[in-house]
Amino acid sequence: MSAAPSAESPGPAPAADPFAVPHDDPFGPHNLPYGVFTTAGDPAPRLGVRYGGHVLDAGAAARALGAPAEVARLLGAPVLNPLLAAGRPAWTRVRAALTSWLTEPAHREAVRPLLVPLDAVTLHLPFEVADYVDFYASEHHAANVGRIFRPGADPLPANWKHLPVGYHGRAGTVVVSGTPVVRPCGQRRLPGEDAPSYGPSLRLDVEVELGFVVGGPTEQGSRVPMGEADEHVFGVCLLNDWSARDIQAWEYVPLGPFLGKSFATSVSPWVVPLDALAHARVAPPGRDAALLPYLDDAGVTPGCGLDVRLELAVNGVVVARPPFAAMYWTYAQMVAHMTVNGASLRAGDLFGSGTVSGAGADEVGALIELYGGGGGFLADGDEVTITGVAPGAGGTRVGFGAVTGRVEAAR
Known part of the structure; x- marks a missing residue:
C-alpha cells in the first residue's frame, strides 16, 4: 500500500474533549470522510x-x-x-x-x-486503485490549452462539446498526498529544434482536479445511465494530475497523453462521501450544443454539478482559486460516457474530472494557463498544495483536506 507522511494541516490543536467539534468545523458530523x-x-x-x-x-x-x-x-x-x-x-x-x-x-x-x-x-492511500481514467471537462481549461498547443486553430476539438473527452491513465502510479514526485524524463522536441531530444522534463506542471471514487461494480457489456451514477460513485477526493508539458506536447498526436502524465497522480488521503455533498449540488453551466440522449441532462434535478471551491498554492503562496461549479461536464455524464460502450466498473476505479479552470485569470487550474506556456513551471524542491471546500447543511462547510507533493530531481 502506498504511504507517505500526512501532508494534512492539523489545524487548531484538538480540543481536550474530542466530541467538542465546532459547528463550522469542515470535518464535523455532516462530512465524515x-x-x-x-x-x-x-x-x-x-x-x-x-x-x-x-x-x-x-x-x-x-x-x-x-x-x-x-x-x-x-x-x-x-x-x-x-x-x-x-x-x-x-x-x-x-x-x-x-x-x-x-x-x-x-x-x-x-x-x-x-x-x-x-x-x-x-x-x-485509502483504496487500491483498480482503473484510472482522466477527463478533460472544463471548457475554460480546454480552450486555454488549445490556444497554446494549437495556435491559429480552433482551440476546442470538434468532438469536445458532444462528449466528455478523456484518456485511460496508469493506476499503479496513483500516490497519496505527501509522496515525493520525481521529475520525469522522456522525449521532447524543444522550440527551434528539428529533432527530439531526451532528458528531464523542463516544463513540469500541475492540474487541479477532483477525483471520483467508484464502487458498485458492473458487468462488462452493461451501461450506467446518468440517473444511476450515484449508485456507483462512492465519494470524492482531491487530485493532482502532474503533467510534463514538453513530453506531452511531443507525444500526444495522434493518441493523446501517455508518458507526460503517467509518472505520478497524487490524491488526498480523505474520500468525502457523495452523501456529504448534497448541499453542494448545482446545475452545470449552460451548453450551446445539442447532446445525444444518453448525455442530455437538461432539466435533471438536482444537478450533478458541484460547488467546490479549490485553491492551488506553490511553496505556500496561493496562485489560483479554480471553481468546480464552472465545469462543463458533470460526473454523471462522465460515468454514462465511460460505460456506454459496455466497459465495466470495478470497486476502486478512480476517474479525474480534468483540470478545473474558471473564466478569471486567477481561476485557472494549471501553471501553463497561469503563465501562458512561456514559463513559471515547477523547479526541483517546489511544493504544490491543493485544498478544497464545499457548502454543507445549515451553513457548514465540507472539507476535503489537502493533496500535496514536492518535486524531486530526476534520477
Missing part, C-alpha cells in the same frame, strides 16, 4: 473517519459497539475496497452507524479512546 491510517504504536493499516481534529478507528469502534456483522466486516478491512464493492445500501447503513457513534451521547465513553489525534497518525 474515510481514510486509511497507522500509528507509531500500531503499524497495521486500518480504516479511519476524520472527525474534527481526530481520526476514529472505525473498525475498533464497530467491534466495541457490537455493530452488525456486515458493518463490522466492512469497517474492519485495511482499505476501502470492500466497502466500495458493497454498494449504496451498505454505504448508507455504514454512514448512519458512524454518525450515531460520533453524535449520540450514549456511545461517547466507548468511542472516546478510539479517537486518535490527527497529528499522531500517518495517512495512506
Whole structure:
C-alpha cells in the first residue's frame, strides 16, 4: 500500500474533549470522510473517519459497539475496497452507524479512546486503485490549452462539446498526498529544434482536479445511465494530475497523453462521501450544443454539478482559486460516457474530472494557463498544495483536506 507522511494541516490543536467539534468545523458530523491510517504504536493499516481534529478507528469502534456483522466486516478491512464493492445500501447503513457513534451521547465513553489525534497518525492511500481514467471537462481549461498547443486553430476539438473527452491513465502510479514526485524524463522536441531530444522534463506542471471514487461494480457489456451514477460513485477526493508539458506536447498526436502524465497522480488521503455533498449540488453551466440522449441532462434535478471551491498554492503562496461549479461536464455524464460502450466498473476505479479552470485569470487550474506556456513551471524542491471546500447543511462547510507533493530531481 502506498504511504507517505500526512501532508494534512492539523489545524487548531484538538480540543481536550474530542466530541467538542465546532459547528463550522469542515470535518464535523455532516462530512465524515474515510481514510486509511497507522500509528507509531500500531503499524497495521486500518480504516479511519476524520472527525474534527481526530481520526476514529472505525473498525475498533464497530467491534466495541457490537455493530452488525456486515458493518463490522466492512469497517474492519485495511482499505476501502470492500466497502466500495458493497454498494449504496451498505454505504448508507455504514454512514448512519458512524454518525450515531460520533453524535449520540450514549456511545461517547466507548468511542472516546478510539479517537486518535490527527497529528499522531500517518495517512495512506485509502483504496487500491483498480482503473484510472482522466477527463478533460472544463471548457475554460480546454480552450486555454488549445490556444497554446494549437495556435491559429480552433482551440476546442470538434468532438469536445458532444462528449466528455478523456484518456485511460496508469493506476499503479496513483500516490497519496505527501509522496515525493520525481521529475520525469522522456522525449521532447524543444522550440527551434528539428529533432527530439531526451532528458528531464523542463516544463513540469500541475492540474487541479477532483477525483471520483467508484464502487458498485458492473458487468462488462452493461451501461450506467446518468440517473444511476450515484449508485456507483462512492465519494470524492482531491487530485493532482502532474503533467510534463514538453513530453506531452511531443507525444500526444495522434493518441493523446501517455508518458507526460503517467509518472505520478497524487490524491488526498480523505474520500468525502457523495452523501456529504448534497448541499453542494448545482446545475452545470449552460451548453450551446445539442447532446445525444444518453448525455442530455437538461432539466435533471438536482444537478450533478458541484460547488467546490479549490485553491492551488506553490511553496505556500496561493496562485489560483479554480471553481468546480464552472465545469462543463458533470460526473454523471462522465460515468454514462465511460460505460456506454459496455466497459465495466470495478470497486476502486478512480476517474479525474480534468483540470478545473474558471473564466478569471486567477481561476485557472494549471501553471501553463497561469503563465501562458512561456514559463513559471515547477523547479526541483517546489511544493504544490491543493485544498478544497464545499457548502454543507445549515451553513457548514465540507472539507476535503489537502493533496500535496514536492518535486524531486530526476534520477
